[in-house]
Amino acid sequence: MPKIIEVCNQVRSKNAGPFWITIDLRFPDDASFQRYHLAPALQPNAIAALYGVDPNLIKYFSLPTLRVVKISYPRLYPQGGVVERDMHGGQQYVRLLDVELEAQ
Known part of the structure; x- marks a missing residue:
């Protein structure tokens, strides 16, 4: 099965407010x-x-006209908190890159 990094031409993560990615x-x-x-x-x-x-x-x-899937989830720690390590949420996508996609 192909991995996300092999299928998608862009994968990114970002803040969706101080409590969401x-x-x-x-x-x-x-x-x-x-x-x-x-x-x-x-x-x-x-x-x-x-x-x-x-x-x-x-x-x-799922946004077919844009060919985009958006997934939002709550941060484990609020943005800017003492133990929070990714202020802008820009590194959270990395976990997904090697995930295998099964065709539907």
Whole structure:
């Protein structure tokens, strides 16, 4: 199975306020988007396991006209907190790069 880094032409993460992180997965074409946007590895339970958060709090958005999947999850620690290590949320996408995508 291909990995996210092999399928998506852009993967990024960023703040979605001081308590949330958003990850954007951009697919290069409609065929790739249709094949993988519903992959089990991108669903709330898998993301929750990967990031250690409650699956009921995961927000998943599929945007076919943009060929983008957006996934938001609550930060473990508030932005700027004493133990928070990624102020802008820009490094959180890295965990996803080697995740394998099963075609749907």
